[in-house]
Amino acid sequence: MSIRLLSRRGAIGKSWHAVALRDAAERLLGVGRAGSGKADARAGRVQWLDVTTGVARGDVLDADGELYRARLDLPAFPSDDREEFLRIARARPELPARLAGGDYPEEFERELAGSELSLLPRGAAELSHDCSCLDWPGPCRHVAALVYVLVETVDDKPVHLLTLRGLTLEDLVAPREAASPRRAEPGEEHDGGAADGSGEANGDPSDPVPAPYDPTRTDPALLAEVIGADPARIIARFYGSAAAGDTQTDVG
Structure with a gap:
């Protein structure tokens, strides 16, 4: 089953992040490959798309009826960049929901830029490619077709950018810190946490457990x-x- 693009004419990609991905990829493709790849993508020659850590891949049907396996690579964050990205992302608790809903905030990308980070390729040099066809060194028209399918997919699902960088939505949620036990106040040592001598806790479910057996x-x-x-x-x-x-x- 082939992938049919929604875009039938003009530029592919509407959101700012899809346009940024497309622009970086087109600098890699060049004008000729970009044109043939766009035509192949709109003709439904890309059979499927799979996005995993660092790699987007798919089978592309050539005009001669052969299937070729194309791939586009955008490297995952190294450990230091990953930690810095998570530090910034976790300060925005709304970010996972926005990404899941198809919205990648441009202001968040600008904030990442302050740490020299980006979910998007920071230029054509950060992208690499491969294909099972003999068009070497490429990029070939099969890679180009895959690029445009990826661009339109990212347009609707920017979470794929997160996947390429080796992250998940769950990673963006800051882990809950365990509450530190509260030191017992005078008068609480032997009455189960009540300072009034009633033997009952004073209403906070986070209060410490009753004092040890005496x-x-x-x-x-x-x-x-x-x-x-x-x-x-x-x-x-x-x-x-x-x-x-x-x-x-x-x-x-």
């Missing part, structure tokens, strides 16, 4: 029901609580 404040009779009379007696004696004598009479 055997000196435990009813020996209740403790005996859980762990048995002899262990309860030993605990009461060990801590020398006032209840130690009661333990021997109540649970002995």
Whole structure:
């Protein structure tokens, strides 16, 4: 099944980011290849398009009936650039939704430029190509046709630019930091977090868990029901609580 372009005449690509991708690619293609590639793309000669990290590829049907495998490469970010990109992107929590909805904010691209980054090719030199045909060194008309299919696809789905750079929408979402436990205030040490002595937490679900078990404040009779009379007696004696004598009479 071939891919049919929506554009039937004129320039291919309407959004600013599709136009930027097209302009960079056309500087690589040259005028002659750009014209033949555009015609082939509109004729539905590109059979499929697959976009993965650093690579867009597809089969292109030649006029002689042969299928050729064409590819266009835009390298993924190296680790340092990736971290810097994520730092900038995560400061814009709306960015994943906008990209998923087909909108790549131009102001975000300008912000990336301050760190010498771009989701788009920063010139023809950043793009490379290959094809299974014998038109070497190229780029051939099959690569050119693939380029125009990619441009129109990116027009509608700019998230493909993210994919080429080795990123996903999920990467743009800043990880949630674990909440640091709050230090217990005076009066909270032995009453489960309530400063008023009521033994109830004061309303914040992020409050720390109740204070650790304190055997000196435990009813020996209740403790005996859980762990048995002899262990309860030993605990009461060990801590020398006032209840130690009661333990021997109540649970002995």
